[in-house]
Amino acid sequence: MIKLYDYWRSSASYRVRIALGLAGESWETVIVNLLEAEQQSDAHLSRNPQGLVPVLEIDGNRFTQSLAQIEYIDETRGLGLLPPDPVGRTEVRALSYAVAMDIHPVCNLRVVKWAVEHSGNQISNEGWMQHFIGEGLAAYEEMTQGGPFSYGDRVTLADVCLMPQLYNAKRWGVELAHLPKISRIKDSLDQIPAFQNAHPNNSPH
Known part of the structure; x- marks a missing residue:
C-alpha cells in the first residue's frame, strides 16, 4: 500500500497527490499537521531529516522531495509527464522549476513567518x-x-507544479485576470479528475 505523509495545504504534497491520481493509484494518507509542528517531531524527522512534507512510501521505498517523487511515479507508471525529446523535457522542467524552485521556496510559510517577524x-x-x-x-x-x-497538448510535470501554486494565488488574493494563458490552462486542468480529487478541499485534514 502506498503511504503519503501529507498536509492538505502543502503545495508539494498537492503535486504528489495529483501525480498519484494521474497514475490511478490509491494511497493511505498520514497527516502531518504543520500548524502543530508535527513535521519537527522525532518520528517525522526519522522519515525526512529536513522536516518537510511530503514523504512518499511506494514500492518498498521511501522518498522525500516532491519533484523526485513525481518523476519516480512518472517513470514507473508511464505517465509521460516529460516529453520524449530533450528540448521538450528541458522546457517542461524549466516551467516546473520556475514554480517549484523559484516561487514555492520563498513563499513557504516558515520563510514568510521569519521575514515578517524580522x-x-x-x-x-x-x-x-x-x-x-x-x-x-x-x-x-x-x-x-x-x-x-x-x-503541448497533454498534461506535463509543469501543470502538476502550476495548479497548487494557483490555489495559493487564490488563497492570498493574487489577481490572475491579466494572465490569460494561465487562466486557460487552469480551465483545462480543472476538468481532470486527478486534479479535482487532489485539491486541498478534497484532501483529509
Whole structure:
C-alpha cells in the first residue's frame, strides 16, 4: 500500500497527490499537521531529516522531495509527464522549476513567518505572498506556450507544479485576470479528475 505523509495545504504534497491520481493509484494518507509542528517531531524527522512534507512510501521505498517523487511515479507508471525529446523535457522542467524552485521556496510559510517577524511587521503575509506569487506567475505566463496545457497538448510535470501554486494565488488574493494563458490552462486542468480529487478541499485534514 502506498503511504503519503501529507498536509492538505502543502503545495508539494498537492503535486504528489495529483501525480498519484494521474497514475490511478490509491494511497493511505498520514497527516502531518504543520500548524502543530508535527513535521519537527522525532518520528517525522526519522522519515525526512529536513522536516518537510511530503514523504512518499511506494514500492518498498521511501522518498522525500516532491519533484523526485513525481518523476519516480512518472517513470514507473508511464505517465509521460516529460516529453520524449530533450528540448521538450528541458522546457517542461524549466516551467516546473520556475514554480517549484523559484516561487514555492520563498513563499513557504516558515520563510514568510521569519521575514515578517524580522521586519518588525513592516511586511505582511499577504503582501509578501502577493508580491512573489504574482511576480512568479507573470514570468510563467511569458514562458508557457499557453495551449490547453502548459506545454503541448497533454498534461506535463509543469501543470502538476502550476495548479497548487494557483490555489495559493487564490488563497492570498493574487489577481490572475491579466494572465490569460494561465487562466486557460487552469480551465483545462480543472476538468481532470486527478486534479479535482487532489485539491486541498478534497484532501483529509
